Amino acid sequence: MEKSIKNMVIGLLILMVLVPLGLIATGETYGEWGNEEIQEKLGYVPTGLEDLSSFWQNAPLPDYAFGGDESTQGAVIAYILSAVIGVVLGGGILYFFGKRIAKN
């Protein structure tokens, strides 16, 4: 592996270990409110929004967390595991297809 690539991989691994820092921010994200938050803001939930919001129920790790486990430790482990899954799948898919289509 080229040295610069190797160092970038190391940098990425460090980021993955540090990723639980992203859990400290607990504020809402604009335009990504849950239905309860919208209810609080408006006093109602727009009907189309409510219907569509449950469109995808199949996420295995919704919100990068283990469902039901509320502990900090659980949240940290789930968050790091999520980063690992994202890196392995995202990097893996592109590496696999990239190798097949790349020219020298």
Add this chain to the structure above:
Amino acid sequence: MHIPDGYIGPYTYIAMWIIMIPIWLYAGQRLSKELRTRQVPLLALAAAFSFVIMMFNVPIPGGSCGHAVGGAIIGIVLGPWAGVISISVALILQALIFGDGGVTTIAANCFNMAVVMPFTAYYIYKAISGNSEIGSSKRVAASAIAGYVSLTLAAGVTGFMLGIQPLLYHDANGVPLYMPYSLGVTVPAMVLEHAFGFSIIEAIVTALIFVYIQKTDPTLLMYGRSASKKSAKGAAA
């Protein structure tokens, strides 16, 4: 900036799928022409990096939080088309596996973060850099500005998509069916929180990685240069 399911109605999200499908196909075609074996690990790293950097939620004053995307540095180093593919892969995984961003809205979110970002970043970087040396500090500044502007612009486009919803969808009494806030609220909200927060982080991240590559292996920064030289040579031969 990940629009969840339910925030934009069918006309908007279907329109975005219709726009994005040809962009993805064309981006794939461009990659299969341009991608060199040496760049494959970088492309894989780009998707992985973008995925991870988006997990670093940062609070800003006012109780809101958000994140950088990493889309600018990817567009600058690998070119905008590789940016489309790698950031889209990260966003699709986030939607399907982690429920971060909607599934009906995958195309809209990819348009904002995987098209608007790498393209504006790439062209801003190119315009500011001009013919300066590859190792010049002018290019570092160009990368930072590209990071800052591209994320802010992507936020503005997201705000636009959200803000047109009350115009497009409301019941007979004028009650909104999807995103309830109008353009006058959504665009400033999205633009300001990025301009004063997350875009600054994007600028720093972009410049740091740029400097690192510049110092260690500037040949990686040749997107759009070596290709044109090559074709010039090919034409001469």
